[in-house]
Amino acid sequence: MISDTPLARAFWQDGRCRECPVIDMHGHLGDFYGIWFPRGAVEAMVQTMDQAGVRLLCLCPHASLFMPDVGNAALVEAVRQYPDGLRGYLAMNPNYPEQMARDLARYAECADALVGLKVLPDYHRQALDDAAYAPAWEFADARGLLVLAHTWGGSVHNGEAQVRAVAGRYPRVKLLMGHSLHGAWDAAIAIAKEFPNVYLELTAVLDDRGVVEQFVAAGLSERILFGTDNPWFHPHHGIGTLLSADITDEDRHNILHRNAEKLLAGVGVYLT
Amino acid sequence: MAALAPLRFFDCNTFIGTPTHRLPGGAVSAEGLARALDRAGIARALVWHIAQLDGHPLRGNELLDREIAPFRERLVPCWSLLPAQTGELGDLDEWFARATAAGVKAMRAWPRQCLFLLRRIVVGDVLERMIDRRLPLIYSVSRGGGWDELYDLLADFPGLTVIISDVGCWGPDRFFRPPIERYTRTYLEISDYFVPGGIEAFVGRYGADRLLFGTGFPAQHHGGMMLMLAHAEITHEAKQAIAAGNCARLLAEVRT
Numbered sequence: 001m002i003s004d005t006p007l008a009r010a011f012w013q014d015g016r017c018r019e020c021p022v023i024d025m026h027g028h029l030g031d032f033y034g035i036w037f038p039r040g041a042v043e044a045m046v047q048t049m050d051q052a053g054v055r056l057l058c059l060c061p062h063a064s065l066f067m068p069d070v071g072n073a074a075l076v077e078a079v080r081q082y083p084d085g086l087r088g089y090l091a092m093n094p095n096y097p098e099q100m101a102r103d104l105a106r107y108a109e110c111a112d113a114l115v116g117l118k119v120l121p122d123y124h125r126q127a128l129d130d131a132a133y134a135p136a137w138e139f140a141d142a143r144g145l146l147v148l149a150h151t152w153g154g155s156v157h158n159g160e161a162q163v164r165a166v167a168g169r170y171p172r173v174k175l176l177m178g179h180s181l182h183g184a185w186d187a188a189i190a191i192a193k194e195f196p197n198v199y200l201e202l203t204a205v206l207d208d209r210g211v212v213e214q215f216v217a218a219g220l221s222e223r224i225l226f227g228t229d230n231p232w233f234h235p236h237h238g239i240g241t242l243l244s245a246d247i248t249d250e251d252r253h254n255i256l257h258r259n260a261e262k263l264l265a266g267v268g269v270y271l272t
Numbered sequence: 273m274a275a276l277a278p279l280r281f282f283d284c285n286t287f288i289g290t291p292t293h294r295l296p297g298g299a300v301s302a303e304g305l306a307r308a309l310d311r312a313g314i315a316r317a318l319v320w321h322i323a324q325l326d327g328h329p330l331r332g333n334e335l336l337d338r339e340i341a342p343f344r345e346r347l348v349p350c351w352s353l354l355p356a357q358t359g360e361l362g363d364l365d366e367w368f369a370r371a372t373a374a375g376v377k378a379m380r381a382w383p384r385q386c387l388f389l390l391r392r393i394v395v396g397d398v399l400e401r402m403i404d405r406r407l408p409l410i411y412s413v414s415r416g417g418g419w420d421e422l423y424d425l426l427a428d429f430p431g432l433t434v435i436i437s438d439v440g441c442w443g444p445d446r447f448f449r450p451p452i453e454r455y456t457r458t459y460l461e462i463s464d465y466f467v468p469g470g471i472e473a474f475v476g477r478y479g480a481d482r483l484l485f486g487t488g489f490p491a492q493h494h495g496g497m498m499l500m501l502a503h504a505e506i507t508h509e510a511k512q513a514i515a516a517g518n519c520a521r522l523l524a525e526v527r528t
Contacts, residue, residue: 001313002495013276015503035443038469048468051503185296207441207464209493210297230468233441237466240499241492244312 007252008243015236016053020253021271023260024049024235026148026178026203026227027059029078032066040231042078046085052235055257055271056264057086059230060118060148064091072103072110079113087269089118089148094132095125104139115267116146116174121157123150128162129169141170146267148176148201153184160187167195174263176201176225185211189218199263202255203227206241212255213246221251225260277508281314281498282516284378284410285437285463285486288339289322289332300490302339302347309346312494314487316346318378318410318519324352325382325415330360337374348523350378350410354386355394368401377523378408378435383417390417390425399429405527408433410461414440419447426455433522435484437461445470452478459518463488463497471504471514480510484519 001012010017030040039048049057061078063070075088090107092100107114117140121128128149140147149166151158160181167175180200181188192198192215200223205211215224226242228235242252261271290299299322300308309317319340324332329352340347351371354360361367371379379402383390390399402409411422411434426434434457436448441464451458462471463486474483485501487494501511 002498003311008495011499012502015276015499035467036445038467038473044469051505204441206496207466207488207492208296209490210295214296232443232467234466234468234470234500236500236503237496240495240497242495243499244493244495 002240002243005243005249007249011239011243015051018053020053021055021257022053022226022235022239023257023264023271024054024057024228024230025176025225025260026201027057027230028065028232029059029061030063030074032062035232037231042081042086045231046082048230048234049085052239054235055085056260056269057230058089058115058146058148059086060089060091065093065118065120065123068093068096068099071099076110076113083112087115087264088113089116089146090114092117092119092133092136093124094130094136097132097135100135104135107139115264115269116140116148118148120150121162122152122155125157127156128158129165133166137166137170137173141172144172144174144266146174146176146263148178151177151179151181151188153181153187160184160191163191163198164194167191167198171195171197173197174199174266178227179204180211180215185214189215189220192220192223193218199223199225199259201225201227202238203229203233206238212242216247216251221247221254222259224255225263226256276502279502279512280516281312281485282519283309283314283317283487283489283494284435284484284519285461286317286489287320287322289335291322292326295491297490297493302343305489306343306346308489308494312498314494314498315516316348318348318350318523320350320352320380320410324380325385329354329382329386344375348378349374349376350380351376352380352382353395353398355388356397357394361398364397364401368405372528376407377526378410380410380412381416383421385416390421390428392428396428399432402433403429403431406433406525408435408459408522408526410435410437412438413444413447414438414464423451426451426458430455431457433457433459435459435461435522437463437486438488439464441466443467452482458482459484459522461486462501462514463492466496466500471501472506475506475510480506480513481518483514484522485515
C-alpha cells in the first residue's frame with residue numbers, strides 16, 4: 001500500500017482524497033513535436049485530473065510557448081472552457097517582443113483566466129535575466145504575479161546564476177522554479193532559503209528518490225509546490241512518490257495543496 | 273467508488289549496492305531492499321547489483337549472489353553478461369550452468385559502458401544460449417544503450433526475450449511501439465512510463481501481457497508507479513498481470 005499513513009491509505013483506496021485536494025502548479029496542453037500524448041486535449045487532461053483528485057491545474061499550452069502564430073489565444077480559450085479547474089500562465093516568448101508587449105497590454109482583459117506568466121528560457125534561447133525579458137518581469141513585479149520559470153541545473157539560460165539575478169531584482173514576483181533547478185538540488189535549496197519569493201516546483205523532480213526529502217529537511221516544506229507537466233506525467237505518479245517519500249502527511253498537505261492555496265489567494269484565486 | 277481489489281506486486285527493475293556516484297536517496301543493501309519492499313507492500317523483486325554496471329559485470333554478479341543469499345525467497349538474481357571472446361566468462365556452458373545454479377532468471381548487458389556491441393559476431397554464442405533457455409535480457413535504454421542498438425539487437429535476435437527497461441519519461445512511444453509490434457517476445461518495463469493514459473492506450477492496442485511492473489528503486493520511489501497502476505483505467509485482471517503475473521510467467525518459462 002506504498003506506506004501506512006492516513007493520506008497513503010486514502011489515495012491508495014480511492015485514487016484521490018477529499019481532505020487533500022491537489023493543486024498542480026505546472027501543466028501544459030495540446031500536441032508537442034517530441035511526444036505522443038494519449039491524453040493531450042483539454043477534455044482528456046481534465047479526465048486525468050479527476051482520476052487523481054486534482055482540484056486546479058495552472059497551465060500554459062505548448063502552442064502558446066512554441067507556435068507564435070497561435071500564441072496565448074489557445075490558453076485563454078482552454079481555461080474559459082473549464083473555469084473551475086484551470087488557470088493559466090501567459091506565455092512570454094522574448095524572441096517576439098512586440099507580441100509580448102501586446103499580450104501584456106491585454107492581460108487585464110483575460111485576467112479571469114490567469115495567475116501570471118510563464119517563461120521558458122532554455123527553449124527560447126534567451127537568458128532568464130536578459131533584458132529581453134525585462135518588460136515581463138517588470139509587469140509581474142508591479143502586480144505581484146506568479147512567474148513559472150523553467151529552470152535546470154547547469155543551464156546558461158535558466159541556471160542558478162540567472163535565477164538568483166531575477167529573484168533579487170524582482171522581489172514582488174512569486175518566482176516558481178519549474179523543475180527546481182533540476183540536478184542542482186543544493187543550489188535550489190540555497191536560493192529558496194535566500195529569497196522568500198522563490199518556490200521549489202516538483203515537475204520531473206519526483207522521479208529522483210530523495211530530493212523532496214532534502215527540500216523538506218532544509219526547512220522548506222512550506223515553499224514546495226506540486227507539478228506534473230500534465231499531459232506529460234500522471235499526477236498519480238507524483239502523488240504516489242510523495243506517499244513513498246520519507247516526509248510527514250503534514251508536509252504532503254503543504255506540498256499538494258496548502259502552499260499553492262496561499263500563493264493563489266495572493267493573485268485573487270480562492271478555491272472553495 | 274468500488275473498493276480497490278488487492279494487488280500483488282513483483283518489481284522487475286530494482287538494484288542493490290553502492291553506486292560510484294551518490295544517489296540523492298542513498299544506496300540500499302539487500303536487507304534494506306527487503307525492508308523497503310515490506311513497507312511498500314511489494315512481494316518479490318528481480319534484482320541486479322549496481323557494481324555490475326559501475327565496477328565490472330562479473331564482480332557485480334558475485335556481489336549480488338552473496339548479498340541476496342539470505343533473501344532468496346523474494347529476491348531473484350539478475351546477472352550481467354559480457355562477450356565470450358575475451359575469455360572472461362570462461363567456458364560458456366559452464367558459465368550458464370553456474371547462472372542456473374545461482375537461480376538467475378534474467379540477464380542484463382551494458383554495451384556502452386563495457387565497450388562492446390550487441391551484434392551476432394560479438395554475443396551470438398551468448399544470446400543463442402539465452403534463447404535456448406528462454407532467459408530474458410533486460411535492456412536498459414537509459415543505462416545500457418540507445419534505441420539504435422536495441423533495434424539492431426532485435427533484428428539480429430528476433431527470438432530473444434527482451435524486456436525494454438528505463439525508457440525515459442520524455443515520450444518513448446514512438447521508440448518502443450515498433451519493436452513491440454514486430455517482435456512478439458519483446459516486453460516493456462514501465463518504471464519510466466508515466467504519461468497519462470499511456471498504460472490504458474498500450475493495453476487497448478497490445479493487451480496487458482506485454483507490460484511489466486518496475487520501479488527503478490532505489491533511484492526512484494516505489495509508490496509512483498504503484499499508485500498509477502493501481503488506479504489505471506483497465507481491468508483488475510490486466511492490472512494484476514502487469515503488477516506481477518507477466519514477470520512471474522516469463523521467469524517461470526526459463527529452462528534450467
